[in-house]
Amino acid sequence: MSALTQLYDEIRACRDCDLAEGRIKVVPGEGSEDAELLFIGEAPGWHEDQQGRPFVGSAGQFLDRLLTSIGLKREEVYIANVIKCRPPHNREPLPSEIQACRKWLDRQIELIGPRVIVTLGRHSLSRYFPAETIGKAHGKPRQLDGVVYYPMYHPAAALHQGSLRQTIEEDMLKIPEILAQVKELPQDVVEDRQLSLF
Ligand code: URA
16 A cells, blocks of 8 residues: 555544534545646535545646646646545635645645646645635746645636636647756745746
């Protein structure tokens, strides 16, 4: 059993916030254990709660199409969320829930060691850059602690707001070039710095 699989057992047993009461299934995340590219969404929705898998509803189908557009399958990347359990009625995660769940994704990221972390939407962006807004930050890669962060709009936002669809599709198309260039970057840069890749 891999360290990541063992961690899934710990995550599934978690009762550190009230979301444990109403969940059907915990959604730890899934994908390649040595993914170079890791996506972080917001929270499981109805379908994810039923299946225990991230991004399997309509936003997930769009994410799959976005991945296909850059020649990737979901098994080749890693997909997770800021929180692991569905909030009632799909409400936004509370700061206390995000805080209680933080350790799990941190440990997953430590085990997987991605080179690029794609934040999908506001909550995921503010996990790393609390002062930033998605409208300004999307589509601009930046390096912090040796990892490149690449903020994008949440795929569900593009489904609700048609005008964002093209933006998210265009931002996705930049990822292969970012991955290629990341391999040339030194991994020991600690300060937050915007990358002039484009
Ligand atoms: N939206 C998310 O942020 N995550 C999911 O897993 C599904 C929808």
